[in-house]
Amino acid sequence: GESVGLHLPTLSVQEGDNSIINCAYSNSASDYFIWYKQESGKGPQFIIDIRSNMDKRQGQRVTVLLNKTVKHLSLQIAATQPGDSAVYFCAENSGGSNYKLTFGKGTLLTVNP
Amino acid sequence: DAGITQSPRHKVTETGTPVTLRCHQTENHRYMYWYRQDPGHGLRLIHYSYGVKDTDKGEVSDGYSVSRSKTEDFLLTLESATSSQTSVYFCAIRHTGVLTEAFFGQGTRLTVV
Numbered sequence: 401g402e403s404v405g406l407h408l409p410t411l412s413v414q415e416g417d418n419s420i421i422n423c424a425y426s427n428s429a430s431d432y433f434i435w436y437k438q439e440s441g442k443g444p445q446f447i448i449d450i451r452s453n454m455d456k457r458q459g460q461r462v463t464v465l466l467n468k469t470v471k472h473l474s475l476q477i478a479a480t481q482p483g484d485s486a487v488y489f490c491a492e493n494s495g496g497s498n499y500k501l502t503f504g505k506g507t508l509l510t511v512n513p
Numbered sequence: 514d515a516g517i518t519q520s521p522r523h524k525v526t527e528t529g530t531p532v533t534l535r536c537h538q539t540e541n542h543r544y545m546y547w548y549r550q551d552p553g554h555g556l557r558l559i560h561y562s563y564g565v566k567d568t569d570k571g572e573v574s575d576g577y578s579v580s581r582s583k584t585e586d587f588l589l590t591l592e593s594a595t596s597s598q599t600s601v602y603f604c605a606i607r608h609t610g611v612l613t614e615a616f617f618g619q620g621t622r623l624t625v626v
Contacts, residue, residue: 432612443603443617444556451612489555491615498563499544499607501615502572505555 412510419480421507423473423490432493435464435475437486438506444489447475477509485511516540519604519618526625532591534621536604538584543609545587547571547579549600550620556603562587594625 413419425433431452436444450457450464450473457464463476473490487506494500516539526532536545546561548571558571560579568579576598580588591598601622605615 434614443619445617446614449614491556493612498561498569499612500558500561500569500571501546501605501607502558503548503556505553 409505410508410510412512413480415480415482415511415513417480419475419477419484419509419511421475421477421488421490421509423475423504425471425473425490425492427492427494428468428471429495430492431495433464433466433473434491434493434501435462435473436489436491436503437484438489439486447488480509480511482511482513485509517604517606517616517618519602519621521621522619523622524624526594526623528595528625529593532594532623532625534589534602534604534623536587536589536606536618538587538606540606540616541584541609542606543584544607544615545581546605546607546615547577547587547589548603548605549573549598550603551600559589559602591623594623596625599623599625 434449435447438444448459448462448464450466461478465474487508489503489506491503518537520535547559548556550556557573559577562568562581578590601620603620604618607615
């Protein structure tokens with residue numbers, strides 16, 4: 401079936417390094433994508449989003465890249481900090497008016513001091 | 514938490530009993546979602562609603578039913594709970610008519626013994 405997936409289930413980086421978390425999606429009709437961060441015991445929290453008519457969007461220390469040709473999404477975190485340690489999920493909104501939102505399995509990011 | 518409340522926050526129930534989880538929002542948002550989260554599976558969509566009395570199945574809907582009789586409440590019912598339904602359940606809401614992020618509740622931890 402069509403679903404969102406992640407290439408790397410775990411990622412360990414040194415404090416100050418840049419982190420890149422990847423996500424593959426299979427639904428070519430998806431029109432909107434979101435990255436979430438989830439800390440232990442909490443609900444997912446919004447980080448950044450991108451529409452399918454864009455290929456790059458930047459926020460504060462985060463950048464999302466979208467490559468529709470290969471159906472690939474990535475989240476780049478600059479100067480990673482210990483507070484960035486969490487599970488990161490990508491989500492896709494299926495095209496259409498019902499706004500179905502599905503998630504990938506998640507990547508655990510660990511930042512070592 | 515974006516005006517979204519889940520109840521109860523924790524519940525232990527016996528196999529075969531019915532269970533209803535409630536998601537309540539004060540934002541008047543049109544779209545509401547129920548997900549379950551299990552280790553290794555990320556967030557999986559159970560059911561979602563795109564309006565009062567308008568609901569649809571997600572990827573793991575078997576054994577679950579939902580109801581949305583008014584905008585602010587979205588109920589998830591396990592007709593006869595099984596141990597495989599032990600999980601953390603998250604409700605989410607999205608703004609009406611705009612491609613935007615979903616806001617999540619704090620989650621309900623359900624244990625079926």
